[in-house]
Amino acid sequence: MTKSSAKTIKVITIDGPSGSGKSTAACKLAQRLGFAHLDTGAMYRAVTFQALQEGLNLRDSAKLVDLAKGIDLDLVPTAHGTQVTICGQDVTELIRTVEVTENAHFLASQRDVRDEMVKRQRKLATKLTPLVAEGRDQGTVVFPHAQVKFFLDADPATRAQRRYQQLQRSGQAVTYDQVLAGIQTRDARDSSRPTAPLEVPAGAIVIDTTNMSVSQMVDELVRHIRRIRSILDQG
Numbered sequence: 001m002t003k004s005s006a007k008t009i010k011v012i013t014i015d016g017p018s019g020s021g022k023s024t025a026a027c028k029l030a031q032r033l034g035f036a037h038l039d040t041g042a043m044y045r046a047v048t049f050q051a052l053q054e055g056l057n058l059r060d061s062a063k064l065v066d067l068a069k070g071i072d073l074d075l076v077p078t079a080h081g082t083q084v085t086i087c088g089q090d091v092t093e094l095i096r097t098v099e100v101t102e103n104a105h106f107l108a109s110q111r112d113v114r115d116e117m118v119k120r121q122r123k124l125a126t127k128l129t130p131l132v133a134e135g136r137d138q139g140t141v142v143f144p145h146a147q148v149k150f151f152l153d154a155d156p157a158t159r160a161q162r163r164y165q166q167l168q169r170s171g172q173a174v175t176y177d178q179v180l181a182g183i184q185t186r187d188a189r190d191s192s193r194p195t196a197p198l199e200v201p202a203g204a205i206v207i208d209t210t211n212m213s214v215s216q217m218v219d220e221l222v223r224h225i226r227r228i229r230s231i232l233d234q235g
């Protein structure tokens with residue numbers, strides 16, 4: 001599909017739990033469509049990273065809101081994915097550590113912090129559109145009127161295996177069992193938090209990626225987008 005053939009679609013959202021394949025699929029889909037890719041998980045990770053650097057109390061909502069408001073955070077698209085910078089410093093790898101992963105839920109569960117992140121995401125979207133926005137609340141809260149919404153899921157063992165392989169590739173010392181336990185804890189937290197819990201957005205297409213390769217996932221997303229585009233064209 002070319003960029004112009006998808007011109008009626010401005011925002012595509014992809015939500016789902018960790019390891020569902022949404023980050024890789026969102027990145028590849030955006031490349032295929034010529035859309036921007038908004039990795040909102042990277043934003044939560046970057047603010048968490050900075051809070052840890054500054055030794056902030058991660059339960060202090062007021063401090064975290066100030067940080068989320070003031071942080072000089074940039075997401076720069078590159079051929080290999082999104083480069084994340086804070087004050088111009090490349091933190092792309094640093095935000096993927098186990099420490100950041102395990103602490104991001106403090107920010108993600110605080111309503112005032114989320115409100116600030118949502119504002120940032122909507123503001124970025126005005127510059128980036130058309131875009132593929134990926135996270136946990138993109139179709140439910142941030143872009144509820146997106147023309148195309150996906151929810152990707154996979155069984156926990158498969159998701160843990162994917163995360164484990166990623167962490168191994170980046171040289172982090174963890175066992176598969178630790179990764180699986182982490183995924184189960186984060187699933188429970190993401191789904192049960194009172195503010196913007198992870199849930200299937202109204203009108204979303206749900207795809208089980210358990211037995212899919214990355215290219216199969218992207219093909220499946222593109223197939224749905226073609227179908228929706230032809231409906232939009234007719235309307």
Ligand code: DC
Pocket residue numbers: 018040041042044045104105108134135136137138190
């Ligand atoms: O997708 P990820 O693992 O990079 O997300 C990092 C953290 O941010 C994770 O704790 C879930 C949270 N998150 C969120 O609450 N809402 C989003 N839109 C994106 C991520």
